[in-house]
Structure formats: C-alpha cells, structure tokens
Amino acid sequence: MSFGTQTPRQKMINLMYIVLMALLALNVSSDVLRGFTLVDESLTRSTSNSAEQNQSLYKALAEYMEKNPEKVGPWYEKAMHVRRMSDSLYVFVGDLKAKINESSQEDLEAASHVMFAPSTGKGKELAKSISTYKSEILAQIEDPVQKKIITDNFTLNIPRLFEGTPVAAAVTLLTKLQSDIRYAEGEVLHTLTKDIDVRDVRVNQVNAYVIPSSQNIVRGGKLSAQIILAAVDTTQRPAVFIGEKQLPEEAHGWYETVCNSTGEFNLTGYLELNQGNGEILRRDFSQKYTVVEPSATVSATLMNVLYAGYDNPISISVPGVPNGQVQATIANGNGTLKRVGNGYVAHPTAIGKEAVIRVTATMDGRTQVMGDYSYRVRQLPDPSPFIEYKDANGSLKRYRGGSGLSKAVLMNTDGIVAAIDDGLLNIDFQVLGFETTFFDNMGNAVPEVSSSANFSSRQKDMFRRLSRGKRFYISRVRAKGPDGVERLLPTTLEVIVN
Known part of the structure; x- marks a missing residue:
C-alpha cells in the first residue's frame, strides 16, 4: 500500500x-x-x-x-x-x-x-x-x-x-x-x-441504489428491496425496470418476489428519469442476494443428550428471526417442550427413544418449518453420596470421603445427601435409606441401618465411641431422582474421624 x-x-x-x-x-x-x-x-x-x-x-x-x-x-x-x-x-x-x-x-x-x-x-x-x-x-x-x-x-x-x-x-x-x-x-x-448540501438541500450527483431488507433469504421467504434514485427530487419518481419489465408506478420502487430456489442471485435492472431538457437519464443497478435452506439453532444447554423424566434446559433460535416469532415442539410425542423465560425446557419420557424437536418460525405472516432436530434420551446417571455441612465461615461444604472429618462436624450433621454435581449437571436426589458399617476391637463388622436420609440414634451412638483416626463406611445408599426412578448406589463413602 x-x-x-x-x-x-x-x-x-x-x-x-x-x-x-x-x-x-x-x-x-x-x-x-x-x-x-x-x-x-x-x-x-x-x-x-x-x-x-x-x-x-x-x-x-x-x-x-x-x-x-x-x-x-x-x-x-x-x-x-x-x-x-x-x-x-x-x-x-x-x-x-x-x-x-x-x-x-x-x-x-x-x-x-x-x-x-x-x-x-x-x-x-x-x-x-x-x-x-x-x-x-x-x-x-x-x-x-x-x-x-x-x-x-x-x-x-x-x-x-x-x-x-x-x-x-x-x-x-x-x-x-x-x-x-x-x-x-x-x-x-x-x-x-x-x-446533497445539508444547508439548502441541493443535489450534484445521480446514482441508482438497491436497498434490500436482507441479502440472505430463507427458501420460501420473500426478497424485499427498496430501489431508489439518490440525489434527485423524489417528487419526480423514476421508472423502475427489473430486467425489461417495468414496476407499477404505485409500487414506489418496492420490489418483492418469492424465492423458491437456493443459491446466489443478482437483482438487476435500471432506472429511467425524464430530465428537464427532455432527455432520459438511465442508471443501471445490480444487487447480489443469497437464498439459503431453512435452518435453526437448537442446543441442549447441558450436553448433546436429554435425560428422561428431567427438565432439560434447551436453547433454540433462528438466525434473523426474533425469538417471539420462533416456536418449537417435540414432534414425535416423546415428552413435552415448554418455553421458560428466554429458553425452553424439554421433558422427555421414554428412555432409548429419540426426542425430535421441530422448530417453526413466523415470517411474512406465515409459519414455516425450519428443521427437525433429534436427541437421544437416556436415564439420569447415578448420583454420589456425601455428608453436607457448614464450615466456620458458614459456607456449605460437601465431604466425599477419603480424608479427615471433624468429629464435632459429624455429630452436628443430620445425615447424608446425594446429588449429581459433575460440572455439567447439578441435580439433587432424595435419599431413602443407607447402611453404616463399623468395626469393633476384634475387627468384626457392625452394620447399622437408617431408613431415611438421617443418621439413626444407634448410628449417632456409634459416632460418639469413635476415637481419632477411626473410620467407618456408608454404603447401600438408596436414592430417588427427579425422574422418579429408585436406585441402589454402587458408591461406598469412607469416613475418617479426626
């Protein structure tokens, strides 16, 4: 340069x-x-x-x-x-x-x-x-x-x-x-x-322009364009020709055509204006535009699968179409899809059967299908058990085993909880019962069972007898998730008393 x-x-x-x-x-x-x-x-x-x-x-x-x-x-x-x-x-x-x-x-x-x-x-x-x-x-x-x-x-x-x-x-x-x-x-x-001189609005140049509402049109949509002759007295309107066909005078330069084929196209033509000296001024114009297939953007907020019996957040949008003119449903009957705030919540029901989300959009006064999007439906994974407590600052902590836990914290804890919190999902489960296993001085296992999420009185008594460095195990945890499925968790939680 x-x-x-x-x-x-x-x-x-x-x-x-x-x-x-x-x-x-x-x-x-x-x-x-x-x-x-x-x-x-x-x-x-x-x-x-x-x-x-x-x-x-x-x-x-x-x-x-x-x-x-x-x-x-x-x-x-x-x-x-x-x-x-x-x-x-x-x-x-x-x-x-x-x-x-x-x-x-x-x-x-x-x-x-x-x-x-x-x-x-x-x-x-x-x-x-x-x-x-x-x-x-x-x-x-x-x-x-x-x-x-x-x-x-x-x-x-x-x-x-x-x-x-x-x-x-x-x-x-x-x-x-x-x-x-x-x-x-x-x-x-x-x-x-x-x-145009903004002081007294004089003109000094004449050009033809095409102003499209959009250069990208979805197949089946309309191309709308304003064709004007700039820098000329608009009280004397020019004649507009698309190819060799003149637009009606009452159209005032507006041109519309339905686009049924995809690809790149040119809108070409010319303007004619009668000048004061009797001569005809002609200006050619050409405007490229692209017609694309109907498309929408659908993404599961959590991941590329949906979980049965659970409210899965979904983001749905159609490029160039306001959210208020976009609609979506589960087309194959596997659950429901509801609008919540600026997004959607998908609630599929059948595990192993795909959920097909159909997106439609209202454009130019008519509804058009923008696409079908299939998602696999799986059962929620098993949660992990842990002991939940508050530290000295009042912050909520989760003890997952394998390290020391204060006996005072243990005695002040009501019971255990279960949840999925793997960085992608954060879902709480209801604990229905669990078993604790202690070992006496002879090495014999002493099991105690709770029929709820809370420690039983016998389990609390066993906690009081534990000395520093002793450990016990929490296993056979039964939990039920938002999908209503009751499951026996395979995870064993080892608790070491400080």
Whole structure:
C-alpha cells in the first residue's frame, strides 16, 4: 500500500498495524504484551473520534430530514442502512473481543479457540461478515483511492492472524478492525453528503441504489428491496425496470418476489428519469442476494443428550428471526417442550427413544418449518453420596470421603445427601435409606441401618465411641431422582474421624 495516497489518520493506524504484525513474529514478553495494550488504547481513541464525527453527520442529516423529508429522504435511508450494517459488524467484533479477553493476556490458545473451535468457532462467520460489509461499502464509493484503502483494510487472512496469537495481540487486531469499520462508515457518509448540501438541500450527483431488507433469504421467504434514485427530487419518481419489465408506478420502487430456489442471485435492472431538457437519464443497478435452506439453532444447554423424566434446559433460535416469532415442539410425542423465560425446557419420557424437536418460525405472516432436530434420551446417571455441612465461615461444604472429618462436624450433621454435581449437571436426589458399617476391637463388622436420609440414634451412638483416626463406611445408599426412578448406589463413602 502506498502511504502517499492516505490520510494522516490512516497512515498512523497502518504504521501501528505493521508494528503489531512484526511483534507477532517474536517470542512475546510481558513488556511486549503491555505494548499491545498501549496500541489498543490508541486505536480505541481513534475509533471514538471517528464515531463522534459520524454521529455529527447523522445528526445533521436527521435535522434536515425533519425539515424537508421529500428532498432528503433517499440520502437519509441510505445513511440509516450504512449505520445498521456498521453497528452490526462493530458489535459482533466487540463480542469476539470480550470472549477472547476472558483469558489472560499471554494466552496463545484463547483466540484460536474462539475463532476455530469445532461447531462454536466464529472465524468463518467473521470472514463472511467482513466480505459482505466490504462489498456493500465499496458499492457506494466512487473515489478509487478510498476504494483501495477500504479494500486493503478489510482484506484479512483470519487463520493467519489469530492462530496461536496471544490474547493481547488478538484483541488489538479486532480493535483495529472496529476502527476500520468506523472509518469506512465515515467515508460513505461523506460521499452521501456530497450528493446533497445539508444547508439548502441541493443535489450534484445521480446514482441508482438497491436497498434490500436482507441479502440472505430463507427458501420460501420473500426478497424485499427498496430501489431508489439518490440525489434527485423524489417528487419526480423514476421508472423502475427489473430486467425489461417495468414496476407499477404505485409500487414506489418496492420490489418483492418469492424465492423458491437456493443459491446466489443478482437483482438487476435500471432506472429511467425524464430530465428537464427532455432527455432520459438511465442508471443501471445490480444487487447480489443469497437464498439459503431453512435452518435453526437448537442446543441442549447441558450436553448433546436429554435425560428422561428431567427438565432439560434447551436453547433454540433462528438466525434473523426474533425469538417471539420462533416456536418449537417435540414432534414425535416423546415428552413435552415448554418455553421458560428466554429458553425452553424439554421433558422427555421414554428412555432409548429419540426426542425430535421441530422448530417453526413466523415470517411474512406465515409459519414455516425450519428443521427437525433429534436427541437421544437416556436415564439420569447415578448420583454420589456425601455428608453436607457448614464450615466456620458458614459456607456449605460437601465431604466425599477419603480424608479427615471433624468429629464435632459429624455429630452436628443430620445425615447424608446425594446429588449429581459433575460440572455439567447439578441435580439433587432424595435419599431413602443407607447402611453404616463399623468395626469393633476384634475387627468384626457392625452394620447399622437408617431408613431415611438421617443418621439413626444407634448410628449417632456409634459416632460418639469413635476415637481419632477411626473410620467407618456408608454404603447401600438408596436414592430417588427427579425422574422418579429408585436406585441402589454402587458408591461406598469412607469416613475418617479426626
């Protein structure tokens, strides 16, 4: 890239970027990581300044839109489209920064995990979003110098930039991307303001634009697009042709068509406007859009299976569709699915039979199936028994055996509990009974049985006789879970008295 054709701001950002890439090739130290932080802070300040300048342009357009909507309308609509595109990509990049920043600054795996982890990695989505954004921005700028700057800024090798990159460097790269977004947004706004003098709303350039409601359409959905002639008196509406077919005048430039085939398509045509000198002005337009198969995102919050007789949290969403317009049911009758808050709870009943979750969405006034998703249904695993007590600070503790337990704590404990708390599940079970086994001085086993979760009086008497270093065993624990299944736990809890 030739620095001679760039603004001072862009020269500064690119120089910092070159330094950043050079540092990435080194074995980074804590001092270098602090250097990344300084670069990130500088880029953040530059981004903030660009955002303030853009906001002043939006404010001016809004004021003159209020005064003269007939004249300013097309430019204002275009500006709002640019704002939505820019804010969406900016926030997406910010979310990636936040996820990466959850790790330490020198971590070399965090960025790779966020970007390239199987099923959850965001690298491909980021690359696709950048490509789409760049295409739309470049379509609205004519200056070849600015086109080259923006093209260079958004031509990124995602795998090379984030593979094995420390957190501090990855965050700084994403901050530069946010800075480039605000810069590109500002360049489009300046281009729009050249088309209309916000002082007296004069025009000096004529262009044809297509503003689609979305460039990604689910098969069976509608493509909606506003086709306008910018920088022209909107009281004199142009004739709009899709291919060679003219839109009805009462359509006011709105074009809709049902999309029944998947793939990439082009909406092409032209506008014609009668000028004051009797000549006809023609402007061609072309807008790419993609039609995709219906899809939804369904994930079990706990893991990739559902447990019978248990309320399994489920997250369900459809890209581009508000949650209020998404519905889901268990289609094959194996249980129920209920909406709870922002998610769902699946309660399957039959073990060994799949639960099929069917997702539908309401779009354009009609309901469409977005997909069926099958989950295996298993029985809840066995819980573990333990003694639950409070320490000197009042914090709840769980004694799992194999180490010393204070005799005072033991005497003040009512009984035992059972639960699954393996880091994925946290499910309490009801203890129905258990057995304790003590050994007398001759080595003979002395069993005592409790018919509830509490220690019996005979078991408590045995505790009082235990001296330091003695041990006993809790076994044959019977427990019942939320699925209603009673089970005999195979685990034996060894208690060593301090």
